Amino acid sequence: MDLAKLENSLRRSVEEAARRVRAETPLAPSITNTVTINFVANAQLAAGGSAAMVYMPDEGVAMARAGGALYINMGTIFPFYAETLPATARELHALRKNWVLDPVGIGMGEIRMSVLAGFKATPPPIVRCNASEIIALAALWGLDTGRTAASRVKGVDSHDSVEDALPAAVAVARHSGGAVAVSGAADLVTDGRVAVRCPGGSDRLGLVTGGGCSLGGVMAVYAAVADPLAAALAATCLYNLAAERAAAATSGPGAFQPRFLDELHQASPAGIAAMPMNPEVCP
Amino acid sequence: MDLAKLENSLRRSVEEAARRVRAETPLAPSITNTVTINFVANAQLAAGGSAAMVYMPDEGVAMARAGGALYINMGTIFPFYAETLPATARELHALRKNWVLDPVGIGMGEIRMSVLAGFKATPPPIVRCNASEIIALAALWGLDTGRTAASRVKGVDSHDSVEDALPAAVAVARHSGGAVAVSGAADLVTDGRVAVRCPGGSDRLGLVTGGGCSLGGVMAVYAAVADPLAAALAATCLYNLAAERAAAATSGPGAFQPRFLDELHQASPAGIAAMPMNPEVCP
Amino acid sequence: MDLAKLENSLRRSVEEAARRVRAETPLAPSITNTVTINFVANAQLAAGGSAAMVYMPDEGVAMARAGGALYINMGTIFPFYAETLPATARELHALRKNWVLDPVGIGMGEIRMSVLAGFKATPPPIVRCNASEIIALAALWGLDTGRTAASRVKGVDSHDSVEDALPAAVAVARHSGGAVAVSGAADLVTDGRVAVRCPGGSDRLGLVTGGGCSLGGVMAVYAAVADPLAAALAATCLYNLAAERAAAATSGPGAFQPRFLDELHQASPAGIAAMPMNPEVCP
Structure with missing residues (x-):
């Protein structure tokens, strides 16, 4: 494959996704911490989208229908999420709509783990997470990452590097048929065929709670108007740009x-x- | 009616309400998203009031007793709201206390719709919402707005104009005996006898999540010291002023x-x- | 006791605690409003710690194990807190870990009161609150504060002064074997043997919701690396310093x-x- 051509094509997709977001103000509802x-919500609005947050099972399903794409973040779990999250994911899967999972x-936690295990059957078109989380998710789903059991167990550890997470990210993307975005010093975005490293951004974002959460929400805004790879890549580039400038x-x-917004x-x-x-x- | 005299009288009520808020720091608890x-909470404090937020049924009732007025916002529904919200509204109604409903x-959603339908019997002295929401609320309550069923169905659509919402706003205000405030390019505030248009404000507020929610909370602060029409009008004017200056x-x-606060x-x-x-x- | 020596020793403990927080980025999970x-969360990150918030019973217990210390704030109660909060406190007590209670x-509320009453058996090594709250907590636990029943009833009133709260603060600290920090014009920090008054800070912090809540969270960050008295004192001094500068x-x-952060x-x-x-x- 001609990598220069590939890069040009990716840049065109990113620019097109960003133009469409600005033109269409797409709604990307969330079930988030x-x-x-x-x-x-403020990051989604600032990026050009529209936001709506719900908790109840019937509202998750209604939002799956109403939104251009949806965002599920596993942060603060409520008891009734055991019903809300699978029902919403099934509806999204049936409608073949894009959605973004942050498996934070x-x-x-029992509910978080059983819900995440169940998502294997209705896999999220985009997963956004850190290195340890994607390794843990690939292990939870029993995907073949070419690693021994011992190295998989490292997945619950937070000291994994983005490069260590590449096999897991590729495996999850191949399973879902979508894309995976792994945040790190240089972010990694892959659809299982292409792996794109995006250096840049700022450590400052790590001193504000929700840098990763809000990136997932903005990715869902982009996923309402673009395919998973383009959406994940565009949101990642937007975050790196805004973080550098704000820092x-x-x-x-x-x-x-506020400057980042x-x-x-x-x-x-x-x-x-x-x-x-x-x-x-x-590979 | 002499409209110049009416306007003078309204302005005096608004100024008096604002003076009393600054002097008394009234407590306006919320059940909000x-x-x-x-x-x-920060808008209520900045505007001169005091804030307290609760979720549980017995705490909603306790807050109805403790507060000068109360704010109910239907944003993110929890399962137990099926009990909390009717119990709180009944207590407020029994105590003849002012409260503000935002039917967002x-x-x-089943819980949201059954709670909102039930509020017809203990109607909120102030409703703060957008044009589509007040049309939907008047339809839900079966109020006569001089419109056909077909046009009422438009209520779930967000493209209604404030002028289209006037009959619904008047009908809801007459049913409650209180006031309705409809946000838009020019806001509309009515008690069913007088309709006041308030141009001004800034589109910038729409790029921050919670412009409308926080306006409802500030209206509750004002409703702790003023009648519904004066409270709705004063909070609307305060928001238009602060939004213009911050923009x-x-x-x-x-x-x-932060500048808006x-x-x-x-x-x-x-x-x-x-x-x-x-x-x-x-009319 | 030589008070100058005591003050020097306290200052050394505070400085040491602050150095360790910067060096170790301790995790202090929260169950908070x-x-x-x-x-x-942002205050904990800004102060040099790490944050994680949960609601579910099994996650409270997991966080008690994972964190260096934990923060429980009684603000917005959910129904399942009746299980989460006692289970978490029992685990912390069994592990002899520091934790901070804000009895706001x-x-x-029935759940809040029964949970707070139950904490007497697994007492929080640090309580952070205002004057009325510590008087009410000492009364709820039936501690001897040398006061008549009549004056204890004043505890639910918010007009108590920090000096009025001294006997209650000392009684609670002696019961827990830890420390109590009472916010006011001059803050009071005591371990039941020493009472330290910390003047300073800024009224401006009272115009932002969460000044007290976030102080409790930062105290938990410090309590992950220091004993209760040093942690309570260090976080209090940090808040007074930052509030003065930001104001x-x-x-x-x-x-x-944002400037305060x-x-x-x-x-x-x-x-x-x-x-x-x-x-x-x-005394």
């Missing part, structure tokens, strides 16, 4: 967050598509 | 929100009462 | 909050330990 729910907290303009985490709002499709991205063909 | 709950999400001073949604905090009773308001007698 | 949960809302740099509550982030161990503190021996 209470810690960062406000930041998720994987490894802890350069501020000196602490408090000032960073302003930079999400102001980023142009061309600017997003010009961010560093290094595609390779998956 | 998790997305914007922090913004609601009307049209979706003029900032260039994006991230910087807008500062402008809520700094607005003077005279400044609030001097905002544009155009009263008419209802 | 939805109103200020985002501010709690004491006096209201001096801003003119309203909206701008204050920046000041939390920037405060040095030496600066925290140099804040005013006046120790006395308890």
Whole structure:
């Protein structure tokens, strides 16, 4: 495969996705944690989308129908999520709609683990997470990542590197037929055929709670108008751009967050598509 | 009716309400959604009130007793709201206390719809919503708005204009004996006899989640010290003033929100009462 | 006791605690209210710690095991807290781990009151609250504060002064064997033997919802690396320092909050330990 051609094609997809978001203000409802729910909604609005958050089973199903795509974040679990989350995922799967899963907290809690295990049958077109989480998810689903059992167990550890997570990310993307985005110093986005590294962004985002959560929500906005790979890549590039600019303009985490929202709002499709991205063909 | 005299009288009521809020720091507890709950509380504090948020049935009833007025926002529904919300509304009704309803999400969800239908018997002295929501609420309650069934069905659509919503707003206000505030390019506030249009404000507020939710909370603060019409009008004028000033001073949604809170905090009773308001007698 | 020596020793403990937090980024999970949960997490990150919020019983227990210390805030109660909170407190007690209780809302609600009463048997190593709340907690636990029943009843009133709360704070600290921090114009921190008054801070913090809640969360971060008295004192000094600096740099509550987070982030161990503190021996 011609990597320069591939990169050009990816940049065109990213720019097109960003243009469509700005033109269509797509609705991407969320079932997400209470810690960062406000930041998720504000990031979705700033990025050009529309937000709506629900908890109840019948509302999850209604939102699966109403939204262009949906976002499920496993942060703060309520008892009735045992019903809400599978019902919503089944509806999305039946409607063949895009949705984004953030498996935060994987490894802890009976409801979270049984819901995440069940998602194997109606797999999320996009998973957004960190390195340890995708390794744990691939292990939970019993996917072949070419690793021994011993190394899989490392998945509950948070010291895995993005490169260590590549086999798991590829395996999950191949299982879902969608894309996986792994956050790290250089982010990784893959659809199981192509692996794209996106360096950039800022450590400052890690000092604000919800950097990853809100990225998942913005990915869902993009997934309402683009295929999983383009959506995951575009949102990743947007976040790296906005984080770099906001970090350069501020000196602490408090000032960073509002500035970051302003930079999400102001980023142009061309600017997003010009961010560093290094595609390779998956082994 | 002499409209100039009416306008003067309304302005005096608005200024008096704003003075009393600053002097008394009234407590207006809320049962409100998790997305914007922090913004609601901070807006209530910045506007001069006091905030307290609860979920449980016995705490809703306790807060109905403790607060000067109360705020119910139908955003993120929990299963036990089927008990909390009717119990709280019954207590408020029995105590003849002011409260503000934001029927956000009307049209979706079994619990939300049955609770909203039940509120007809203990109607909220103030409803704060958008045009489509008040049309849907009037339809849900079977109120006569002089419209055909076909046009009522339009109520679940978000493209209704504030003017289209006037008959529904008047009908709901006459049913409750209180006031209705409909947000839009020019906001509409009515008690069923007088309809006041309030132009102004800023589109920027729409880029921050919770502009409407927090307005409802501030209206409850005002309703603790003023009658429904004056409270709805005063909070509307305060929001238009603060939004205009914050928009003029900032260039994006991230910087807008903290500035907006500062402008809520700094607005003077005279400044609030001097905002544009155009009263008419209802047909 | 030589009070100058005591003060020097306390300052060294505070500085050491602050250094260890910066060096170790301790995890202090929370079960806390939805109103200020985002501010709690961001304050914990800004102060140098790590945050994780949960609601479910099995996750409370898992977090008691995983965290260096834990924070329980009684703000917005969910029905299943009747199980989550006692189970978590029992696990913390069995593990002899530090945790911080904020008994906000004491006096209201069946679940809150029965959970708080039950905490007497597994007492929180740190209680952070206002004057009325600690008086109410000492009364709920039936502790001897040398007061008549009549004056104890005053505990549900919010007009108690920090000095009025001293006997209750000392009684609770002696019961728990830990520390109590009472917020006020001059904050009071005591372990039942020493009572330290910490003047300073800013009224501005009271115009932002969650000043007290987030202080409790930051106290838990410190309690992961220090004993209860040093942790309570260090977090109190940090808050007074950051609030003073943020108030001096801003003119309203909206701008204050992000600046306050920046000041939390920037405060040095030496600066925290140099804040005013006046120790006395308890009677």
